[in-house]
Amino acid sequence: WIKYGPNVTIDEARTQDWAAKALRDAGVSDVHVPCVFHAFTADYYGCSIGYIAMEYIEGIDCDSNDVELVAKAVQALIGLQAPPTATLGHIGGGTRSIVHSFFPEWLPNVDYTSDQDFYAHIHKVKCFADIFEFLCIDFRGDISSHSRFLCPSDFNASNFRKRTTQDGRLVVVVALDFRATCFMPLPFIEVALKKPRDRFCQSVVKKITYPHQQLIDAKVLLSASGSLVQYGSKPVGK
Numbered sequence: 001w002i003k004y005g006p007n008v009t010i011d012e013a014r015t016q017d018w019a020a021k022a023l024r025d026a027g028v029s030d031v032h033v034p035c036v037f038h039a040f041t042a043d044y045y046g047c048s049i050g051y052i053a054m055e056y057i058e059g060i061d062c063d064s065n066d067v068e069l070v071a072k073a074v075q076a077l078i079g080l081q082a083p084p085t086a087t088l089g090h091i092g093g094g095t096r097s098i099v100h101s102f103f104p105e106w107l108p109n110v111d112y113t114s115d116q117d118f119y120a121h122i123h124k125v126k127c128f129a130d131i132f133e134f135l136c137i138d139f140r141g142d143i144s145s146h147s148r149f150l151c152p153s154d155f156n157a158s159n160f161r162k163r164t165t166q167d168g169r170l171v172v173v174v175a176l177d178f179r180a181t182c183f184m185p186l187p188f189i190e191v192a193l194k195k196p197r198d199r200f201c202q203s204v205v206k207k208i209t210y211p212h213q214q215l216i217d218a219k220v221l222l223s224a225s226g227s228l229v230q231y232g233s234k235p236v237g238k
Contacts, residue, residue, distance in 0.1 A: 001034065001054045007179060008050030011093030013039030016054070016178040018091055019150060022080045030171045031076040032057060057173050059163030064200055069172040070160050071207035074152055077174065078193075079211050082148040082183040088115050090182045099180045100188060101153040101195040102225045106180060119144040143185050143217065151184040153192045155201040190218035191225060 017036035034055035041050050062070055089097035095112040103109060112118045154177060161173040189212070193205045 001056050001176075003052040003054065003176070004049055006047055006049055008052060009090065009093065009097070009179075010039045010041065010050065011090035011097050012050075012178050013052045013054075014091035014093075015150075015182060016052070018083070019077065019080060019174075019178070019181070020055075022150075023076060026080070028076050030169060031073045032171060032173045034173070057161070057163065059161040059173050062157045062160040062162050062172070064157065066157060066160070066162060066172075067200065067203045068207055069162055069170070070155060070157060071204045073160055073172045073174045074155055074204060075208050075211065077150050077152050077181065078189050078208075080150040082150065086148065086183050088118055088148065088183055088185070093182075097182065098184070099153065099182055100151065100184060100192065101180070102188060102191050102221060106153065115144075143187065143221075146185040146187055146217070148183045149186055149189055149212075150181060151189045151192055152181040153195070154180040155196060155204045156198075157200055186212055187218040187221055191221045194218075194222055195225065 013036045016033060020033035020035045023031060023033055034057055036052060036054045038053045039051065041048050043049075087093075088095045089099075095115050095118050096108075098108050098112070098118070099106050108118075110117070110121055112121070159174070159177045161176070162170060163173060164170050190210070193208065193210070196202050196205060
């Protein structure tokens with residue numbers, strides 16, 4: 001498979017390849033992520049286009065009848081804890097590479113240069129104003145205290161494929177889009193699971209057995225996410 005486009009990045013490719021190896025190392029045999037062979041960018045009439053060359057795995061696209069298969073894949077992904085050296089966002093991309101449904105249009109409205117910038121924006125440190133204070137939301141938690149996990153935000157059926165193995169097992173292939181799958185603090189997984197609005201994604205979420213303790217921080221983040229919509233992509237609280 002070759003994935004390409006103006007929003008395709010080498011950092012996304014690194015995250016996908018890490019997930020492929022992490023699932024294999026964890027002994028997960030019924031959810032596959034294609035390994036990445038090569039990733040690069042090239043200029044096309046002044047526009048940077050990213051390319052990811054990945055392992056080809058035969059199969060067919062999942063559809064509205066594959067809720068349980070997609071739920072199994074998402075559950076496997078959210079159980080993967082980030083490596084100790086990884087920042088928030090994609091591997092190698094730093095915190096500025098975060099893509100998550102918490103934000104309007106899924107992209108941060110501040111150009112974070114580090115994890116500390118992200119946490120500062122949440123908790124009113126240094127030159128940043130507190131998002132929650134700006135939105136008049138009472139929040140006394142500490143997002144930085146949570147472990148970081150792989151956090152998919154896009155559960156659309158078109159991002160998943162299915163195939164039958166030689167021994168007759170039906171497995172799901174998580175393959176087609178890792179742009180909205182990156183490392184985030186644990187409460188953001190719960191936010192991502194509660195954000196979907198279309199019927200298929202909502203059905204997927206209902207089938208997932210959440211593997212972590214549910215957190216009050218996630219409820220407050222979800223409330224803040226809804227309030228941020230009115231500001232669109234404009235900077236908030238900075």
